[in-house]
Amino acid sequence: MAPHPHEPPRGLSPGPWRTLLQWLRRLGGALLALLILFEEWGWEPLQRALARLGRLPLLRQLEAAITRLPPAAALAVFALPALLLLPVKLLALGLIAHGKRLLGVAVIVAAKLVGTAVVARLFTLTRPALMQLAWFAALYTHWSVWKEALLARVRASWAWRTGRAIKRLARMQWGRWRAGGNTSA
Template sequence: MFIKALIAPLRWLVRLLLALAILFEEWGWAPLLRAMAALGRLPLLRQIEAGITRLRPYPALLVFLLPSLLLIPVKLVALWLIGRGEALLGLAVIVVAKLLGTAVLARLFHLTEPALQSLPWFARLYARWAAWKEGLLLWVRASPVWRWARAFKRRLRRAWRLGH
């Protein structure tokens, strides 16, 4: 009983942090996907994307995961910069890497999802992930803080429209 009382707030905090990370991804995913789709209209990128959409499932998985692995050295450089006292530069590198990584990942997932979904284990894991994520987002959106923030945002937008 005592351990449960200690773990409950920690669980709540972890859940909140995960929800915030997911919300950040959700917030950025659609606009970044649109931006990458616009870039994908360039002739060379259009040919590359066409090739990606024709990949078999496992090569598609490799193409989807590769950018995440390529970001590891960038994040290590950012940590090195922070360790050298260049905290703002290190943070900027992390933020830019996160934005670019999310944009590339969003586009690659869009291009490879049909092939990835043909893998039974991936389809199962993705369905479980999507259900878990949706439950977590429902939990956040039902919270008083979320409802207050949404109402505050609406009031700000209304005030902005009235002022212009």
């Protein structure tokens, strides 16, 4: 009979097993929090940048067509960037494997930025259709509640509050410097 998934394997006492699982959960949670914070900070500004591009006549027509898609087609369009970026990410890994680490990392970062911008814009355009899919609406609601709880914990942390205070001070200093005429020529 196989052990329960939360029980330690035979021969391993519960203490170290539990500690390892807690450590892995914390590490996974921290990595996920960093990813969510990146998405949170980048999502809106990148989406707005693409929305400005969407004012171009051809893109305006394409966006209008996307907003009229039925739910299943909207889901396919929303998933498309992930599929299109997969070869780019594989290329980046190949570059890293062949010793071009900096270029590979730069490709991954660029793909993440472009991918986030495109997914953010597509989600804005397809959200009404996607929310008609009961399973998607349920998952999105669950995700939103979980993400907000995580962000609330992050925002309550000492590191976040300190970073916000430093940011406010830097903005005040910048404003004072600009108001002073910044004539250093």
